[in-house]
Amino acid sequence: MANLVKVNGTCHCGKISLKGSVEPHMVVACHCTDCQVFSGGPFRNNVMLKSENISIHGNVSNYKKIGGSGAVRTQGFCGNCGTHIYAVDAELTLYSVRAGFLDQHSTLTPAKHIFGKSAVKWLSSMSQSTWFAEGPNSKEIKCLVI
Ligand SMILES: [Zn+2]
Numbered sequence: 001m002a003n004l005v006k007v008n009g010t011c012h013c014g015k016i017s018l019k020g021s022v023e024p025h026m027v028v029a030c031h032c033t034d035c036q037v038f039s040g041g042p043f044r045n046n047v048m049l050k051s052e053n054i055s056i057h058g059n060v061s062n063y064k065k066i067g068g069s070g071a072v073r074t075q076g077f078c079g080n081c082g083t084h085i086y087a088v089d090a091e092l093t094l095y096s097v098r099a100g101f102l103d104q105h106s107t108l109t110p111a112k113h114i115f116g117k118s119a120v121k122w123l124s125s126m127s128q129s130t131w132f133a134e135g136p137n138s139k140e141i142k143c144l145v146i
């Protein structure tokens with residue numbers, strides 16, 4: 001078995017926190033149109049955690065959607081601040097935890113990208129845009145990500 005990486009995160013308002021461990025290759029970026037709508041961003045990065053490797057504190061709100069396969073996917077989020085927490089199957093066996101709210105988010109590198117057919121085309125041109133260190137009136141910097 002691969003070494004498990006410990007992850008932890010807290011939603012923006014602090015009412016929900018999560019701890020768990022994940023196999024490093026189980027980091028998956030999803031470019032489906034539902035992830036784009038829910039997040040308001042071009043994709044969501046997820047870590048896949050088995051139910052025995054996850055512990056959640058706080059009251060997670062749920063929204064059930066029907067996935068492309070016809071199966072129910074419960075979307076868990078903080079009902080107070082709206083932070084996305086996870087998606088899970090009806091049997092609660094495998095949690096797709098949203099990496100963005102985890103403390104380790106910058107090092108959780110996707111091993112796979114799924115739903116590439118709906119990925120936004122501008123991701124590859126990010127380095128050609130103008131980048132600022134912070135807000136739009138801050139120092140201009142070189143693109144650091146590509
Ligand atoms: Zn919250």
Ligand SMILES: [Zn+2]
Pocket residue numbers: 030031032033034035036115
């Ligand atoms: Zn998706």
